[in-house]
Amino acid sequence: MLRPVEKQRVAEEIVEQLRELILTGRYEPGAKLPPERELSKRLGVNRASLREALKKLEHLGLVRIRQGDGTRVQNFMETGGIELVSYLLPLAPTSHPDLIRDTLEFRRIFGREVARLAAQRARAEDIARVRVAAERAEGDVSKSELFDIDFEFYVALTACTGNQVMGLLINTVRDAVRSYTPVLTQLTTPAEAVRAHHRALLAAIEAHDVERAAHIADEYLGRGAERVLSLMASGQLPPPEVRSNGSGRTDIASALAVEEA
CATH class of the missing domain: 1.20.120.530 (GntR ligand-binding domain-like)
Structure with missing residues (x-):
């Protein structure tokens, strides 16, 4: 069941979770995210917050937003910058x-x-x-x-x-x-x-x-x-801790049914 994200940082949380899903390869280049209206409803957020988050992801080179084609995942190795x-x-x-x-x-x-x-x-x-x-x-x-x-x-x-x-x-x-x-x-x-x-x-x-x-x-x-x-x-180097916001990353993952190009 979906849980709403924290209202004071809605856009930031959406960015964090989608960014990780893209960077880990859960959503491959060319995959299409659900339409904005549908996605905002699934996530329990308003469209303004979702739109802000998607713009930030586009700025990072992770997605491409095109009118008539929606939002597609980019190949960040071709479109991203060193900040990634x-x-x-x-x-x-x-x-x-x-x-x-x-x-x-x-x-x-x-x-x-x-x-x-x-x-x-x-x-x-x-x-x-x-x-x-x-x-x-x-x-x-x-x-x-x-x-x-x-x-x-x-x-x-x-x-x-x-x-x-x-x-x-x-x-x-x-x-x-x-x-x-x-x-x-x-x-x-x-x-x-x-x-x-x-x-x-x-x-x-x-x-x-x-x-x-x-x-x-x-x-x-x-x-x-x-x-x-x-x-x-030799397996002696432990991995760093991945940040967790404690608000249910898998919830956003389950909310996103992406479509292949």
């Missing part, structure tokens, strides 16, 4: 097992090129910001704090590049990685190794040694990726 990574990572162990590997690969490539550009372009004030980020790791910090500090160190490095797109990308990656933080915190490199890495990379940036900076970042991020992948292969 933050929603896909919690689903990775069961629905997208290669995504963790792909994320680590991207982080290594991205971090290496960020270090290279930072060494080439960093100004005195940029280097000062990186130094402050590195000094945060020198104190007595917990594993979770060290994980955050290490990531913020690379955020500071990215600012050194002066590249706005890189800045926006690392913001998105940071949001995505946060969904995996409880797991990754367990894998944090020993504190002294993190500190040594920060000192070495900071020295390379200060010296504007482009190739050394790139090598230091690549080696460090590569070791981290290998550790995570090794634990995954």
